[in-house]
Amino acid sequence: MPVKSLNLHLVSDSSGETVSSVARACQVQFEDVDVRHHQWWLIRTRGQALRVLDSIAAAPGPVLYTVMDPAIRATLEEGFARIDIPYIPILDPVLSTLSAVLDLPIRGKPGRQHVMDAEYFRRIEAMQFTIDHDDGQVIDGLENADVVVFGVSRTSKTPTCMYLANRGLKAANVPVVPGIPLPEQLLTLQGPLKVGLTREPRSLSDIRRNRLRMMNQSDENTYADEENVREEVLGARRLFSRLGFPVIDVTRKSIEEAAAAILQLHAEHKRRQQEEQAVLEDLSGYPT
Incomplete structure (x- = not known):
């Protein structure tokens, strides 16, 4: 069976630990696929987001991302749509459900799990x-x-x-x-x-x-x-x-x-x- 290839872009406003773990957990469910990870960490400015989009356009492929800042998210998502690639905000379903159950707003702060508490x-x-x-x-x-x-x-x-x-x-x-x-x-x-x-x-x-x-x-x-x-x-x-x-x-x-x-x-x-x-x-x- 021929090996399929895939560019998988991982974008995070923090260390990338979460999105990398999700990517690894999903990737092992598929055989005969050559996955090339493109990692973009600490994306916290519009300029950084635009450079990521340029790189994704040069090697198109699905995007998994964890970005909390609304302005940076908007820049990225507009770019994803323009390039016409699938993109998945992996934390959104969990955050939305917890927000609804708790009746509390989402803080929208990047990297809070890495605070030295x-x-x-x-x-x-x-x-x-x-x-x-x-x-x-x-x-x-x-x-x-x-x-x-x-x-x-x-x-x-x-x-x-x-x-x-x-x-x-x-x-x-x-x-x-x-x-x-x-x-x-x-x-x-x-x-x-x-x-x-x-x-x-x-x-x-x-x-x-x-x-x-x-x-x-x-x-x-x-x-x-x-x-x-x-x-x-x-x-x-x-x-x-x-x-x-x-x-x-x-x-x-x-x-x-x-x-x-x-x-x-x-x-x-x-x-x-x-x-x-x-x-x-x-x-x-x-x-x-």
Whole structure:
């Protein structure tokens, strides 16, 4: 089947993060298409808008855009119509619906999601916590974690935790090593959600073998031997079952998908904690 080509123009008055995410999510639904992204960020003046229109006219293609200023929007939309290309203001349906439900006007300010507010600093704090508590480097302070991720080597613990930290969760990860028991304080840890990551042994063996080759080490190594890896994975799964950890198989999951599953588990974990807290308060007659 021949590959189709497409110029896709992404226009934003901010960093372009939102429109890029939408474009990626939609693009993967189509096969055999060569998509060339043309990115136009921080478009906040009429002069910038006109230059974008000139560039789009030179390489016509659909436009996805997030632009809040009415005057800049009008300039762009008039230009899109003149060039006769399809254009989609991706935030409009959501904003219009929320405005109607809330009976409030839309502020129309670009990049408000990137303001350095308390949420921003919470993410920075979470990132630092996650870096400090990567791969079991530091055990002290894990009671302050939101999530503690366990898994054998090369089950994507670190990138998953970094993604979670970028979403504002303090995420620590602890390696499960054959023959080395987990510290008792981890087994009795209260508060954080504890999750086990696993991977299909053959896939994990291949990943480890490639890792050894990158490090110029022999792949004739028990670390990558499939049978040894199988026993290691089975032992970890038995441990997770005994400790009651929910388990996520990352074999066919991206980092984002594994993190999304953990985010959902964390939300359920927090809800249960809140329900338990409410019961204790009802029994005691006052907040604990």
